[in-house]
Amino acid sequence: MRVTGRALNRAIGDRVRAARLARGLSLADLSARTGDSLSVSRISHYELGQRRLSIEAARTLATALGDVSAAHLLGVDADDAPGADSAEARLLAAFRATDAEGRHRLLTVAVSGADCGAPGSGSE
Structure with a gap:
């Protein structure tokens, strides 16, 4: 089964949103935890699947979230x-x-x- 770019972006965005909400964080909270290196708008675009999450941004978000891996956010972790x-x-x-x-x-x-x-x- 071929996954389209848009579907992949959406799946990645769903993982980012789920991780953020599981920790009770707002978009502004998460942005602040990145040292404002990722803006609220950029994180929102990732979550909505409007922008592809880069490896670097995934690592930044994973660090900010605390107990999730960049691999999980990108959908390439062991559970897959x-x-x-x-x-x-x-x-x-x-x-x-x-x-x-x-x-x-x-x-x-x-x-x-x-x-x-x-x-x-x-x-x-």
């Missing part, structure tokens, strides 16, 4: 990779959708499971 199973994708989506306390709890459970030799932890 062939071989990633649905449970992995659901876990990643749940992690990204929750607040800081929820992410901490998920990480605590995941790390404690890996530390005790849970299946798939690599310690078998």
